[in-house]
Amino acid sequence: MKQFFFLILMLFVFYSQGALASLSIQFWQASSGARVYFVENHDLPILDVSVEFAAGSSMDISTQSGCASLVQQLLSLGAGGFSEDQIATALADVGAQTRSHFDRDRAGIVLRTLSSERERKQALDVFARIIQFPEFPQAILSREKARTISSIKESSTKPDYIAERELMKMLYGNHPYGFNEQGEIETLSKLQREDLLAFYRAHYVAEGAVIAIIGDVTRLEAAAIAEKLTEGLPSAGQSRDVQPVAIPVAETKRLPHPAAQSHIQLAYPGLRRNDPDYFPLLVGNHILGGGGFVSRLMEEVRQQRGLAYSVYSFFAPYKEQGPFQIGLQTKKEQSEEALALTQKVLKDFVLNGPTEKELVAAKQNIIGGFPLRIDSNSKILSFLSVIGFYQLPLTYLTDYLVAVEAVTAEQIRQAFQRRIQPDGMVAVIAGAIE
Numbered sequence: 001m002k003q004f005f006f007l008i009l010m011l012f013v014f015y016s017q018g019a020l021a022s023l024s025i026q027f028w029q030a031s032s033g034a035r036v037y038f039v040e041n042h043d044l045p046i047l048d049v050s051v052e053f054a055a056g057s058s059m060d061i062s063t064q065s066g067c068a069s070l071v072q073q074l075l076s077l078g079a080g081g082f083s084e085d086q087i088a089t090a091l092a093d094v095g096a097q098t099r100s101h102f103d104r105d106r107a108g109i110v111l112r113t114l115s116s117e118r119e120r121k122q123a124l125d126v127f128a129r130i131i132q133f134p135e136f137p138q139a140i141l142s143r144e145k146a147r148t149i150s151s152i153k154e155s156s157t158k159p160d161y162i163a164e165r166e167l168m169k170m171l172y173g174n175h176p177y178g179f180n181e182q183g184e185i186e187t188l189s190k191l192q193r194e195d196l197l198a199f200y201r202a203h204y205v206a207e208g209a210v211i212a213i214i215g216d217v218t219r220l221e222a223a224a225i226a227e228k229l230t231e232g233l234p235s236a237g238q239s240r241d242v243q244p245v246a247i248p249v250a251e252t253k254r255l256p257h258p259a260a261q262s263h264i265q266l267a268y269p270g271l272r273r274n275d276p277d278y279f280p281l282l283v284g285n286h287i288l289g290g291g292g293f294v295s296r297l298m299e300e301v302r303q304q305r306g307l308a309y310s311v312y313s314f315f316a317p318y319k320e321q322g323p324f325q326i327g328l329q330t331k332k333e334q335s336e337e338a339l340a341l342t343q344k345v346l347k348d349f350v351l352n353g354p355t356e357k358e359l360v361a362a363k364q365n366i367i368g369g370f371p372l373r374i375d376s377n378s379k380i381l382s383f384l385s386v387i388g389f390y391q392l393p394l395t396y397l398t399d400y401l402v403a404v405e406a407v408t409a410e411q412i413r414q415a416f417q418r419r420i421q422p423d424g425m426v427a428v429i430a431g432a433i434e
Contacts, residue, residue, distance in 0.1 A: 032206035032230040039214040047215035052108030055203035058176035066183015072107040078137040080129025096123035115216035132232035159263040163430035170426040206233040212384035245321040254432035262335035262431035270324035273317040273390040279403040280415035286362045289313025307338040347422045353413025
């Protein structure tokens with residue numbers, strides 16, 4: 001039976017590699033210095049474009065926490081002589097849409113438009129204004145600051161938000177990865193338009209731009225788009241590298257809250273995007289807590305003990321060590337028992353690794369679900385942005401399945417022992433028994 005599954009698995013891997021071969025990724029640098037990643041696809045009359053910068057929350061300074069997020073929010077709310085309403089109307093007129101991406105490392109904006117000449121030209125004209133000539137109108141800035149502060153105040157009453165914020169402070173201390181991505185009320189209230197302009201000029205620079213393009217255009221047309229989108233960007237900035245992450249002091253905090261359930265979160269510095277242990281940790285986490293109802297944490301904490309409806313774990317890789325987190329909710333009177341069991345399951349997994357049966361099932365789930373992760377242009381565009389920003393190999397998508405299939409149980413055990421120290425984790429119980 002095991003040999004039969006292995007044969008089916010290998011056939012699927014080779015089939016998927018063949019399908020992925022059609023996603024030939026082309027790379028070049030625009031004259032501005034921006035890195036461009038392009039997949040030509042004429043199946044649909046659609047064009048998807050993203051432009052990203054190293055302008056996430058880790059580029060904030062502590063006294064201006066929230067500036068990076070506000071800059072990204074306001075890009076499309078007044079730019080290049082167009083008001084917020086004019087931008088929205090011009091895009092809607094040709095059926096185009098924009099959406100944003102923002103995290104600790106990256107900030108960017110995505111355009112989807114029809115590829116026909118009139119629609120594409122108008123959409124790209126508006127998109128170029130947004131990226132290159134944001135105006136940060138004072139009235140809009142005041143409105144968005146008030147909206148963000150109101151959102152933070154509302155969220156700050158919820159136990160899951162309280163637990164997450166406290167956990168990140170414990171995990172990262174003064175490191176920028178510990179900053180609230182939205183910012184803090186005190187720092188947000190002091191931000192001025194000049195602060196946003198200075199951040200934009202420092203971090204939204206042409207040399208640091210990563211452009212991803214997929215859809216119904218030729219290489220020549222894609223090159224012209226990349227030039228148009230970056231020719232007016234600042235040419236020199238002050239972007240800086242993210243400092244290394246320090247190992248936190250192990251601690252568990254119990255925070256009172258009137259909620260009926262306790263929200264429990266645990267964390268430890270995880271992995272970098274380019275970490276050589278990336279795939280063993282990816283597969284291992286699927287077994288531990290990332291695989292839903294088939295994960296070990298779910299089996300032990302929910303199925304066997306009934307201590308939680310849901311329990312999960314994940315790695316969030318960044319330029320530096322993003323968090324490895326475990327989370328669950330449980331009745332207040334069960335919180336200490338649930339925390340102790342979760343810690344025990346983690347310790348056992350780190351010590352002994354997965355079983356061969358768990359490993360085979362995890363590979364089957366990850367490889368079997370991979371086609372759903374690249375079944376649309378917008379999903380492929382997200383991968384292109386990651387490949388470009390972290391400068392991963394152009395063969396990353398085809399290498400992915402082979403790398404997953406090659407992971408062994410011993411590699412998982414060794415990777416977790418190198419990267420995760422169960423006794424060194426920080427933990428929060430929001431809604432602890434007083």
